[in-house]
Amino acid sequence: MIKMEPRQESSPWMPYVSPLLAGGLTLITGAILFAALGQDPIFALKTVLITPISDAYGVGELFVKAGPILLCALGLSVAYRANVWNIGAEGQLLMGGLAGSALAVQFTESEGLWLLPAVLFFGIVAGMLWAALAALLKTRFNTNEILTTIMLNYIAFNLLQYCVHGPLKDPHGFNFPESAMFADAARLPLLMEDARVHLGIILALVSAVAVWVLLGKSFLGYQIQVLGRDSRAAKMAGFKEKRLVWLALVLSGGLAGLAGVGEVAGPIGQLVPQISPGYGYAAIIVAFLGRLHPVGVTLASILMALLFMGGEMVQIELNLPLALVGMFQGMLLFYLLACDVLILYRIRWVSKPAVQTA
Amino acid sequence: MDIELVNNVLQAAVRTGTPLLLVALGETVAEKSGVLNLGQEGMLLVGAVMGFIVTLTTGSLMLGFMAAMLAGVLMSMLFGVLVLKLNANQYATGLALTIFGTGLSAFIGAGYVGQPVTGLEPIAIPLLSDIPIVGSALFNQDLMVYLSFVATAVLFWFFKSTRGGLIVKAVGESPDSANAIGLPVLPTRYLAVAFGGAMAGVAGGYLSLAYTPLWAENMSAGRGWIALALVVFASWRIERVMLGAYLFGLASILHLVAQGLGFSFSPNLLAMLPYVATILVLVMLSSNPARNKLYAPVSLGQPFFKST
Numbered sequence: 001m002i003k004m005e006p007r008q009e010s011s012p013w014m015p016y017v018s019p020l021l022a023g024g025l026t027l028i029t030g031a032i033l034f035a036a037l038g039q040d041p042i043f044a045l046k047t048v049l050i051t052p053i054s055d056a057y058g059v060g061e062l063f064v065k066a067g068p069i070l071l072c073a074l075g076l077s078v079a080y081r082a083n084v085w086n087i088g089a090e091g092q093l094l095m096g097g098l099a100g101s102a103l104a105v106q107f108t109e110s111e112g113l114w115l116l117p118a119v120l121f122f123g124i125v126a127g128m129l130w131a132a133l134a135a136l137l138k139t140r141f142n143t144n145e146i147l148t149t150i151m152l153n154y155i156a157f158n159l160l161q162y163c164v165h166g167p168l169k170d171p172h173g174f175n176f177p178e179s180a181m182f183a184d185a186a187r188l189p190l191l192m193e194d195a196r197v198h199l200g201i202i203l204a205l206v207s208a209v210a211v212w213v214l215l216g217k218s219f220l221g222y223q224i225q226v227l228g229r230d231s232r233a234a235k236m237a238g239f240k241e242k243r244l245v246w247l248a249l250v251l252s253g254g255l256a257g258l259a260g261v262g263e264v265a266g267p268i269g270q271l272v273p274q275i276s277p278g279y280g281y282a283a284i285i286v287a288f289l290g291r292l293h294p295v296g297v298t299l300a301s302i303l304m305a306l307l308f309m310g311g312e313m314v315q316i317e318l319n320l321p322l323a324l325v326g327m328f329q330g331m332l333l334f335y336l337l338a339c340d341v342l343i344l345y346r347i348r349w350v351s352k353p354a355v356q357t358a
Numbered sequence: 359m360d361i362e363l364v365n366n367v368l369q370a371a372v373r374t375g376t377p378l379l380l381v382a383l384g385e386t387v388a389e390k391s392g393v394l395n396l397g398q399e400g401m402l403l404v405g406a407v408m409g410f411i412v413t414l415t416t417g418s419l420m421l422g423f424m425a426a427m428l429a430g431v432l433m434s435m436l437f438g439v440l441v442l443k444l445n446a447n448q449y450a451t452g453l454a455l456t457i458f459g460t461g462l463s464a465f466i467g468a469g470y471v472g473q474p475v476t477g478l479e480p481i482a483i484p485l486l487s488d489i490p491i492v493g494s495a496l497f498n499q500d501l502m503v504y505l506s507f508v509a510t511a512v513l514f515w516f517f518k519s520t521r522g523g524l525i526v527k528a529v530g531e532s533p534d535s536a537n538a539i540g541l542p543v544l545p546t547r548y549l550a551v552a553f554g555g556a557m558a559g560v561a562g563g564y565l566s567l568a569y570t571p572l573w574a575e576n577m578s579a580g581r582g583w584i585a586l587a588l589v590v591f592a593s594w595r596i597e598r599v600m601l602g603a604y605l606f607g608l609a610s611i612l613h614l615v616a617q618g619l620g621f622s623f624s625p626n627l628l629a630m631l632p633y634v635a636t637i638l639v640l641v642m643l644s645s646n647p648a649r650n651k652l653y654a655p656v657s658l659g660q661p662f663f664k665s666t
Contacts, residue, residue, distance in 0.1 A: 141641045147586060166626075326465075333458070
């Protein structure tokens, strides 16, 4: 039988092995699942993991998708380190996209260089404000941020639907629920010819460095980590808890807002009803998988981007539902949480049950 | 407002509140034992899709609801093993359950979108359903609504006057003391979590087999999360869970009232109402921190380590 024994000290290397182990287990489960669905498992896994990035366009697309996921997950890492459970990256992303679009559609003929920075600024601020609502509710009214951020996700989604079907709909668009196309001056410039990869990924990587500096090198980052590990110690040290909660939420909201505006000003180029295939939710998994560290989160967001692309590829090539992506995401997080047990415990095989002495 | 409209609105409020009631009752039991399961939305969706598929293929609503319940239990045990056996973080594991359940349900239900089943029909109870105002709301409903009344009554009695109820509460309030006097802490928590899963599964079945008899991806639309807020709203008390569920039901169908009175709003704006209402309720209740400290099960969300 299996026995779990607490370790004397938590394992120093298990936190890094656990995500790899979880990834491996997800792959194995995936192979079994594909086989059960009557597919050749090796071919199916190749379709998910290799086919999408087998050409330059695909590699570019990988970064198009990794950008918003990385931005959201960076913010969430800061929040989770402060023990603030922001589940609202999706809503903050949608609000960023919505606010950026609201500005961009006013200037569809503009060629001004100011337009793109202004659009991005609107998106960031909208994401911050949306997260600030949750911060206000938590610090002023003591409401649980998990529930409020989830509710704000649903509200943001409906608000976006309202705007894209109403005030922001293109008046010359034959009544389709889409805004007018943005001016080129409002779009993020492309980095490569023949691919959609744009400035967004650079912004995301710069943000990753900034978050790394914040968490690793600054006193503010130190305060955030102390608050997350032991709120009483933080209080004893005189850290202002409410300010840190605000900071964690507003920062993650701003990054998610940038992710959202980066989608509408990047690959999409207009406001449409669906601007995110669930990047904000995937970012939760990415944050945990990347161990709440900017480097880990960067690697994990590339993996997650690949999973999104692999899902689309499986839909096209093997005619399986796109929902496979969500299932694999959940599975990955489950395996990760299970493997994380090994940080504090070791597994022993005991050949026979220990004799009970009464 | 004419009486016909009032009747219709109240009847719809109870119907709309029923899935919330079922989920929140199950989660109240789990939370009273000290376990917070944020995976309600995932269990609802898997229950909904399994119930729908089984009813569609067998033609039996009864089998459908049983499949929905079983699916909810299986999902909750995934959570239970991680949280109770491996002491994984309850927040993260619950989120994982929701993400997994959302994906799993969409995956297995992909071929069933848009197919029709004959849903559960209302059964008017003679005489009782003729009572003015509340009659049709309470006694001209389908069988699951009546069963939700029974479940509420049984749970109320269970916590008020049975030894079993006392054990669940003891385990949630002070697992160490409960363990010291020989109460089975972890088995109790497993059972409570499984019960929560069963109720969420049935609630999912209610959505896809009675409320709107069809399967659509993500059809629970946040009801699992609203139910979690409802448990807080109700201060973990069974009778208030019921009241809260119907109030939320009412908030969710206010657009019917608006239409009945001749107003027209954007459906997207009206769709926000239940979520806005949830936040408002949380604000009203949480602004007094002493209150939730007083009512929340003391060990809620904490793992239990058996000291030997």
